[in-house]
Amino acid sequence: MSAAALTALQSIIHVIDLRFHRYFADAMSKIIALHPTFVGQAGTFDRDGCLVLVNESLVCVLLRMTRKRSEPELWHKWFLETGYGPCRHLPQERVFESIDAAAGWVATRVGGNPRVQVDPQLLR
Template sequence: MVTSMEVSACSQPVVVNTGAGGQDGLLVFVNQQLVAVLVLMNSNHDLDTTLDGKWFLEAGFGPCQDWNKGQIFATQDEAMTWVRTQIVRDNMEAY
């Protein structure tokens, strides 16, 4: 059985046009496939300053397509752990 720590995920910085201007973001890849687009929340674009510095799942693909559930992560590491967990869960359900 594969654990979330064994899933190799990498990210690439990107600027995302969220409709409120460009925001820092990350493209997240697993096995060279795009699985998520994360956006760094900041007070310049968001009215809720409690979200400042947190990561929002702007778009998810395949096993990470929970974007419409409003996934918000305290840190980039937490977001990457969530991605890995989704991949592991998806692989377990396939068998």
């Protein structure tokens, strides 16, 4: 093999190696953060909500089902209002038993082994 061919091959291996490390670094560094918020219409902020972010990018909005707006069997469960990016394809069943179940669904959508951070206010 000529010196030029060897140098070209080493350059290709270096690029592949960089892409490999970048891919796995991204997959390993994903953080799912769930933040409480209030959601309402026409100036009435009467619903508990949750903004779900992956590495600081909004991926979905969850709403806590309440007595005012749902049947008793749905009280305190979480409804997936909308999704973006990896969560844009909404599941047929959009109600989650707990905030942890919703976070688990998001984790399956983003892939890898993300770290989940749930604000304690959402666990009440």
